[in-house]
Every structure is written in C-alpha cells, then in structure tokens.
Amino acid sequence: QSALTQPPSASGSPGQSVTISCAGTSSDVGGYNYVSWYQQHPGKAPKLMIYEVSKRPSGVPDRFSGSKSGNTASLTVSGLQAEDEADYYCSSRAGSTNIVFGTGTKVTVL
Amino acid sequence: EVHLVESGGGFVQPGGSLRLSCAASGFTFSTYWMNWVRQAPGKGLEWVATIDSDGSEKRYVDSVKGRFTISRDNAKNALYLQMNGLGDEDTAVYFCAREEWFREVDWGQGSLVTVSS
Numbered sequence: 001q002s003a004l005t006q007p008p009s010a011s012g013s014p015g016q017s018v019t020i021s022c023a024g025t026s027s028d029v030g031g032y033n034y035v036s037w038y039q040q041h042p043g044k045a046p047k048l049m050i051y052e053v054s055k056r057p058s059g060v061p062d063r064f065s066g067s068k069s070g071n072t073a074s075l076t077v078s079g080l081q082a083e084d085e086a087d088y089y090c091s092s093r094a095g096s097t098n099i100v101f102g103t104g105t106k107v108t109v110l
Numbered sequence: 111e112v113h114l115v116e117s118g119g120g121f122v123q124p125g126g127s128l129r130l131s132c133a134a135s136g137f138t139f140s141t142y143w144m145n146w147v148r149q150a151p152g153k154g155l156e157w158v159a160t161i162d163s164d165g166s167e168k169r170y171v172d173s174v175k176g177r178f179t180i181s182r183d184n185a186k187n188a189l190y191l192q193m194n195g196l197g198d199e200d201t202a203v204y205f206c207a208r209e210e211w212f213r214e215v216d217w218g219q220g221s222l223v224t225v226s227s
Contacts, residue, residue, distance in 0.1 A: 036213040046155065098212070
C-alpha cells in the first residue's frame with residue numbers, strides 16, 4: 001500500500017488561508033469517507049484535526065475544514081495563526097491494510 | 111482524560127527483538143480497536159498494526175508481517191507490540207493510538223526504538 005501524496009510544504013501569512021491536498025486512489029481516499037487529518041508539532045504526538053472528511057473533533061477551531069473530491073482530499077486552514085505552523089498528515093481507510101497515511105506537509109506561517 | 115503511555119523502547123542490534131507496551135487509562139479499553147503507528151527520524155507517519163477490541167482480529171503493514179505481533183490484555187488495559195528480526199528500517203518512534211472508525215483519536219507520547227550495531 002503506497003502512502004497518500006501530499007505537497008512537501010505550504011505557507012501563508014497570518015490571517016491568510018492555506019490548502020493542503022492529499023491524493024490517493026479509488027482504493028483509499030476515493031473509496032471511503034474515512035479521511036482524517038492530523039497536526040504534529042516538533043517532538044510531539046499527532047493530534048486529530050479532521051475526521052470523516054469534514055468533521056471536527058470537539059475543541060478544534062472552525063478555522064480548520066476538510067473536503068474531498070474524487071480521489072483527492074483537502075485540508076484548509078483559514079485565518080492562519082502562528083500556532084498553526086506544524087506538519088500535517090492525512091490518512092484514509094485503505095481496504096485490507098486498514099489505514100494509510102499521507103507523506104506529510106510542513107506548513108509555515110510567514 | 112485518556113492517557114496512553116508507551117514503554118519498552120531502546121537500543122537493539124540488527125536481528126534482535128524488543129517488546130513495546132502501552133498502558134491505557136481514562137476510557138473503557140476493552141471496547142476499542144487499538145493501533146501502533148511509527149515515525150522514522152525526520153520522516154512521516156506509518157501505520158504498523160491494528161488489533162480489534164477482543165484481540166481476535168489483527169492486521170499488519172506488509173513490511174512487518176511475520177516479524178511483529180500485536181496483542182492486548184484487556185484485564186490489564188495494556189497493548190503490546192512484539193518485534194522480532196529488527197532491521198535498520200524499523201528505527202522509529204512507535205506510538206500507540208486509540209482508534210474510532212479508522213481515525214486515531216488519542217495518541218501516546220511515543221517510544222523510540224533504535225536498531226543499530
């Protein structure tokens with residue numbers, strides 16, 4: 001099972017928006033509405049930010065939103081803040097292998 | 111509050127074995143699927159293994175099949191990962207995570223496994 005494809009980096013100024021893509025196949029992203037997004041700060045454990053494509057866990061700001069079209073999912077962070085600078089990973093249900101993660105995107109707040 | 115605490119990591123020579131443990135608290139452990147996810151130094155996340163709530167169903171990433179075994183003891187609220195035949199490619203921080211419908215809701219702080227001669 002291959003990792004989902006994310007851009008290595010993305011950036012934006014405070015207050016701007018940034019969108020990260022997560023490209024998969026019909027066997028993972030396209031086949032299930034079980035796409036999640038995680039935020040990871042250096043040296044820390046990942047934190048769930050989005051699940052089931054577009055749902056936010058309690059406590060996650062509504063600045064974070066998710067969507068999906070075909071085999072590609074996206075995470076948008078609106079109104080960028082300094083604390084949003086982190087690595088972001090998507091994941092998806094992937095048939096027999098259960099879960100596959102994306103390659104990761106480093107978001108920089110300029 | 112959910113707590114997941116991994117232990118058992120350390121240095122091991124190539125070909126060696128190590129057993130990771132994850133102590134769970136703050137939720138009804140016996141009702142949740144649990145996962146191991148690893149992260150090699152400077153690299154991305156990789157799902158390693160999943161076990162269902164009663165331990166009857168187990169799944170592994172292809173690269174560890176036949177070498178790693180995931181297990182659990184619901185009476186002790188504990189998750190385990192027995193790792194045999196370790197190679198350089200297994201060097202990583204290993205996280206245990208509580209799963210709900212293919213999402214990792216809670217994570218431990220991780221345990222570093224270093225395979226080196």
